[in-house]
Amino acid sequence: MENLLGTYPKQPSKFIGEILKVVSQESTIPINVILTKSRKREVVEQRQKAMSLAKTFTGASLATIGLMIGNKDHATVLHACKTVNNLMDTDKNYKGDYTNMYIKIGRIIEMIPGELYACSKCGSIYVQTKAWVTINNKKFVDEIEVNDEFNNWCPDCQESVKVILLSEYIAAKNEKEESTTEPTLT
Numbered sequence: 585m586e587n588l589l590g591t592y593p594k595q596p597s598k599f600i601g602e603i604l605k606v607v608s609q610e611s612t613i614p615i616n617v618i619l620t621k622s623r624k625r626e627v628v629e630q631r632q633k634a635m636s637l638a639k640t641f642t643g644a645s646l647a648t649i650g651l652m653i654g655n656k657d658h659a660t661v662l663h664a665c666k667t668v669n670n671l672m673d674t675d676k677n678y679k680g681d682y683t684n685m686y687i688k689i690g691r692i693i694e695m696i697p698g699e700l701y702a703c704s705k706c707g708s709i710y711v712q713t714k715a716w717v718t719i720n721n722k723k724f725v726d727e728i729e730v731n732d733e734f735n736n737w738c739p740d741c742q743e744s745v746k747v748i749l750l751s752e753y754i755a756a757k758n759e760k761e762e763s764t765t766e767p768t769l770t
Contacts, residue, residue, distance in 0.1 A: 592693045597644035598751045600634075600652045601707060606688045607634045610681065619654050632664035633682055639665055641689055700750040703738040707753045711745065712737045 608615045611630045618631050631654055638649045639661065646658035653661075672679040692709070703711050714735040717724055733746040 592641060592690055594643035595641055595693060596751075597642055597648050597652065598754050599642050600638045600644065600649065601750065601754050602692055602709065603637045603641060603689055604634055604653070605707075606685050606692070607637065610685050610688070621654065632667050633685060635661045635664040636668035636682075637685060637689060640686070641693070701747045702750040702753045703736075703741060704746045704748045704753065705743075706738065706740050707750065707757065708738055708740040709750060710739055711747050712739065713747075 604615045604618060607613075607630050608618060611618075611626070611633075613627060613630050617627055618634060620627070622628070634653050635649055635656075638644060638653060639646070642649070644652070646661040650656035650658055650661045668682065672682055700709050701711065702709050715724060733744050736745050736747050737743070738745045
């Protein structure tokens with residue numbers, strides 16, 4: 585697959601969040617549903633695609649991929665990758681869907697100049713910011729204030745937002761999820 589569509593540099597494990605967004609958008613199954621323990625076929629299929637894409641695009645270990653995608657173990661990720669490969673060999677529609685996701689993720693990687701900024705509210709990397717151009721020479725001024733919520737617009741939230749590093753957003757979200765799932769002692 586990679587040889588046909590091109591290879592990309594391995595991304596850090598935090599990029600798994602972007603992979604999940606693409607899988608969710610393409611399948612119309614929300615990320616939070618993909619990450620559940622649901623055994624419904626359509627959910628399992630998308631979770632397996634996300635795991636396979638994460639193995640392809642990131643340098644993350646199978647254990648890390650499993651932990652970040654549904655809190656599964658490394659054996660589940662390995663099984664998912666084998667299942668995806670088998671279905672790609674036998675099902676043209678499945679292969680087309682997977683290839684489309686692969687291409688979209690590749691385009692995201694091509695846009696990454698370095699560390700990725702994201703919307704502090706939803707984690708979208710498609711935040712737009714006001715840019716200034718010097719009037720007389722029409723040169724772009726590239727000193728952009730990322731912390732000013734009045735200069736940044738998130739098309740997903742449909743509002744002005746502050747931006748943070750994507751890695752910070754993912755870490756905060758994981759921390760919040762861990763704190764809400766811990767049982768409380770009374």
